[in-house]
Amino acid sequence: MPEYLDVYDYDGNKRGFSVERGKHHHEDWWYLCIHAYIFTPDGKFLIQRRSPKKQYFPNIWDITCGAANSGETSLEAAIREVKEELGLDVSGFETSFVGVSHCYDCVNHVYFFKGEFTLDDLTLQEDEVVDAKFVEKDELIDLIVNSEFKDGEYHKMIEDYINGI
DSSP states (O other), X not given: OOOEEEEEOTTSOEEXXXXXXXXOOOTTOBEEEEEEEEEOTTXXXXXXXXXXXXXXXXXXXXXXXXXXXXXXXXHHHHHHHHHXXXXXXXXXXXXXXXXEEEEXXXXXXXXXXXXXXXXXXXXXXXXXXXXXXXXXXXXXXXXHHTOTTSOHHHHHHHXXXXXXX
């Protein structure tokens, strides 16, 4: 069954129609996407290695990200993506919306989820994720700041939030 994505403008306003995933593109069409950072109360941040089968950025260490399905809010999408990719239910975790960034054709909503969990609580979806581990906040900041596909404004937003935890 095909997935559909709502189409937005640059400012994150719905344009009133959706398209089948992969059957788009117009330069003014934007899609609602999420970035989900997950961490424990003692400050261990979860990162995951993307599957080598992924079309974009295969086999790199990153955080959970993905597109919102048609009709889904960004928070609903973030909770769903984490559950699908990692088998972890973060719906009861302390949740912080950190901000919005733009990358490629995505209006990205960035969330941080804080809660108790271990690596043993994860069930990786192998088409998406092949490994997961905890890192300290300095290592996460280095990972984000040295990422070639996230811009300086995004780096600052994430670094400021993590340093404020």
